Amino acid sequence: MNxxxxxxxxxxxxxxxxxxxxxxxxxxxxxxxxxxxxxFAVITLLFPLALTPExxxxxxxxxxxxxxAALLSSLLALEFLFRDDAxxxxxxxxxxxxxxxTLLLFAKTVAHWMLTGLPLAVMAPVVGVALGVPLxxxxxILAALALGTVTLSLVGAIGAGLTLGVKRGGVLLSLLTLPLxxxxxxxxxxxxxxxxxxxxxxxxxxxxxALAVLGLTLAPLAAAAAVRIGLE
Amino acid sequence: MDWTWFHRLASPxxxxxxxxxxxxxxxxxxxxxIVAALYGGLVxxxxxxxxxxxxxxxxxxxxxxxxxxxxYSTMATAAAIGLIWRMKVAHAAAASCAAVGAWFTVVSLVxxxxxxxxxxxxxxVWDPRLTAQLILLFLYLGYMGLRAGIEDTAxxxxxxAVLAIVGIVNVPIIRFSVEWWNSIxxxxxxxxxxxxSMPADMLVPLLMxxxxxxxxxxxxxxxxxxxxxxxxxxxxxxxxxAATA
Amino acid sequence: xxxxxxxxGYAQYVWPSYALTFVAVIVNIALARRAHAAAxxxxxxxxxxxxxxx
Numbered sequence: 001m002n003x004x005x006x007x008x009x010x011x012x013x014x015x016x017x018x019x020x021x022x023x024x025x026x027x028x029x030x031x032x033x034x035x036x037x038x039x040f041a042v043i044t045l046l047f048p049l050a051l052t053p054e055x056x057x058x059x060x061x062x063x064x065x066x067x068x069a070a071l072l073s074s075l076l077a078l079e080f081l082f083r084d085d086a087x088x089x090x091x092x093x094x095x096x097x098x099x100x101x102t103l104l105l106f107a108k109t110v111a112h113w114m115l116t117g118l119p120l121a122v123m124a125p126v127v128g129v130a131l132g133v134p135l136x137x138x139x140x141i142l143a144a145l146a147l148g149t150v151t152l153s154l155v156g157a158i159g160a161g162l163t164l165g166v167k168r169g170g171v172l173l174s175l176l177t178l179p180l181x182x183x184x185x186x187x188x189x190x191x192x193x194x195x196x197x198x199x200x201x202x203x204x205x206x207x208x209x210a211l212a213v214l215g216l217t218l219a220p221l222a223a224a225a226a227v228r229i230g231l232e
Numbered sequence: 233m234d235w236t237w238f239h240r241l242a243s244p245x246x247x248x249x250x251x252x253x254x255x256x257x258x259x260x261x262x263x264x265x266i267v268a269a270l271y272g273g274l275v276x277x278x279x280x281x282x283x284x285x286x287x288x289x290x291x292x293x294x295x296x297x298x299x300x301x302x303x304y305s306t307m308a309t310a311a312a313i314g315l316i317w318r319m320k321v322a323h324a325a326a327a328s329c330a331a332v333g334a335w336f337t338v339v340s341l342v343x344x345x346x347x348x349x350x351x352x353x354x355x356x357v358w359d360p361r362l363t364a365q366l367i368l369l370f371l372y373l374g375y376m377g378l379r380a381g382i383e384d385t386a387x388x389x390x391x392x393a394v395l396a397i398v399g400i401v402n403v404p405i406i407r408f409s410v411e412w413w414n415s416i417x418x419x420x421x422x423x424x425x426x427x428x429s430m431p432a433d434m435l436v437p438l439l440m441x442x443x444x445x446x447x448x449x450x451x452x453x454x455x456x457x458x459x460x461x462x463x464x465x466x467x468x469x470x471x472x473x474a475a476t477a
Numbered sequence: 478x479x480x481x482x483x484x485x486g487y488a489q490y491v492w493p494s495y496a497l498t499f500v501a502v503i504v505n506i507a508l509a510r511r512a513h514a515a516a517x518x519x520x521x522x523x524x525x526x527x528x529x530x531x
Contacts, residue, residue, distance in 0.1 A: 158398055162391050166381035175377055176395065179370040180402050183409035190416065207412075211405070222398050225315075229390040266502075275481070285485035292498035332505050339501045343494040350490050448502065452509045459512035466520050475520035 014099045015107040022111035032080065036073040036116050037123055043069040044127045055132030062131040063192035067185055069127075070120050070145055071152065075177060077116045078156040079163075079170050081108065082227060086164050091231055102224040109157045109223065117149025133196050140195025144205065148188035151211045154219035155180050161226030183211055242319045244461045245470040251454040251461075258451035265444030272437030280434075289347040291437060295445035296340035297361070300368060301403070303333035303449060307375075308400035311393035321457075323389035324464060326396060327379065328456035332449065334372040341365050360414040364407050371399045385464060 009017065026033050047065045048058055058065075085091045085108075094104045124145050125138035133141065159177040163169030187207040194201035240246045273291035280287035307329035314322035344362050345355040356362070378395055382388035430438075465471050484491040 158394070162378060162395055163381070165384075165387055165391065166378070169381060172374070172377050172381055175370065176374040179367050179374065179406070180398065182367055183402075183405050186409040186413045190413070207409075214405075218401065222394055226391065226394050229387060229394065232387055232390075279485055284487060286487040286490060288484065288487075288491050289494045292494050296498060296501075331508070335501050335505055339498050342497055346490045346494045350487055452505050455506075455509035455513050459509065459516040462513070462516035462520055466516075466523055471520045472524055475517050475524060 018107035026115050036077045040073040059132035063189040067189045078160050081160040102220045106220040113153040121145035137195040144191040147208045148184045151215040154215035157223040161223045164230030247321045251458050255454045258447045262447035269437045269440035277434045286350045293343040295441045296336045300337040308396040311396040315393045324460040337369045360410045364410045
């Protein structure tokens with residue numbers, strides 16, 4: 001590989017800079033950081049009120065509740081993944097920077113996951129306790145959500161790129177992303193269910209990991225193509 | 233290899249003309265096959281030993297389900313060709329596919345439910361095939377929504393092409409995950425079409441239906457493609473002759 | 478003939494399935510032809526406007 005010309009950062013530096021920038025911006029506007037988490041908590045709070053306060057029955061639906069709440073909270077934050085940067089011209093600078101757009105957008109997606117997926121996964125055990133989940137299941141829930149939200153962020157980045165050119169694209173973004181998220185939901189909820197039952201949840205975790213690998217290899221390319229089209 | 237045919241495929245007036253010539257060659261065999269298969273399926277085929285005459289729904293359910301998937305892959309293939317070789321005609325073809333595909337996805341869902349009622353005792357069971365069809369319907373709706381949401385045709389073409397390609401990569405994964413989910417929860421499944429023991433007088437009408445519906449789709453696609461090309465090329469000079477002819 | 482129409486007791490499921498499918502088949506033919514006719518009409522309309530401009 002040729003050394004980068006003077007004045008241009010290597011790809012690793014460029015990726016790291018984008019990641020750091022997004023994290024710093026998010027912490028400066030901490031509202032955006034807290035909102036998906038609050039949303040996640042509110043949704044899970046609604047289920048006991050709608051169904052039953054009995055922990056035994058809540059425990060049965062807990063995997064579904066946790067995953068659907070995580071899916072929706074993650075989607076909520078996705079709408080803004082590229083939007084602000086498209087408006088103020090940052091994405092155009094990315095395209096012109098001579099760096100790989102795929103890489104830079106991947107860095108943004110990683111930042112998105114660190115700011116929503118990871119906190120959601122960390123928070124899930126707390127919410128899980130409120131749904132009657134036994135303590136020994138908590139590591140499993142955390143691992144499944146952390147892994148599943150990686151793929152979710154990657155798939156969501158494609159949807160966010162595609163809806164860049166759409167006015168009020170929030171609902172459309174959900175319509176595009178949710179059907180694609182079905183496998184994540186199926187495997188993730190199953191892993192969580194097995195973890196709650198105290199059974200071995202390695203099987204669905206492998207499938208989740210396979211989805212993550214596939215997402216990591218293909219989704220950034222599609223997201224970059226989508227953003228390029230959206231910027232035209 | 234001679235690639236002129238490929239380049240000619242990129243020329244809208246050429247495709248417009250060819251599509252017009254080809255349409256009856258697909259439409260008539262499609263009509264004949266479907267009518268013959270109707271007779272074969274409704275009259276000649278014996279009742280199923282388990283499902284009686286109820287199984288005859290297969291002759292409309294299976295072709296619709298087949299079309300819904302086949303049209304989605306056609307759409308994604310056309311979209312990929314349009315994206316890779318910047319071929320406008322391919323984008324027009326992809327755009328022509330979506331509505332037809334969504335129609336037949338709905339038909340396969342409703343006929344599946346009508347078949348399910350006598351077999352399961354209820355219209356809806358979370359059968360893996362029905363569930364996967366339902367998700368496919370949402371993939372179609374998302375594709376159509378994205379197309380409708382972007383005003384500029386060239387951008388709508390490219391964005392929806394990316395979505396169609398992402399979708400087609402996901403279709404087998406979604407199907408696998410739904411089958412896997414179903415195998416855990418043990419819901420009943422009646423709609424097994426891959427019975428190797430199906431006798432010939434049941435199987436032949438089914439195959440004729442499948443071929444007939446496929447030809448039918450090609451004919452509809454060709455007409456829709458001509459409309460789409462005409463709509464997109466309305467500013468060019470060749471349209472003058474095509475519109476008045 | 479009555480035997481045929483009753484479909485061994487499954488008439489209420491078999492016939493609506495066939496009816497719906499053939500409605501879809503016909504509607505899709507009609508929609509495609511209408512789209513083509515509309516596109517041609519639109520092209521002709523544009524030509525006549527151009528003609529007046531000249």
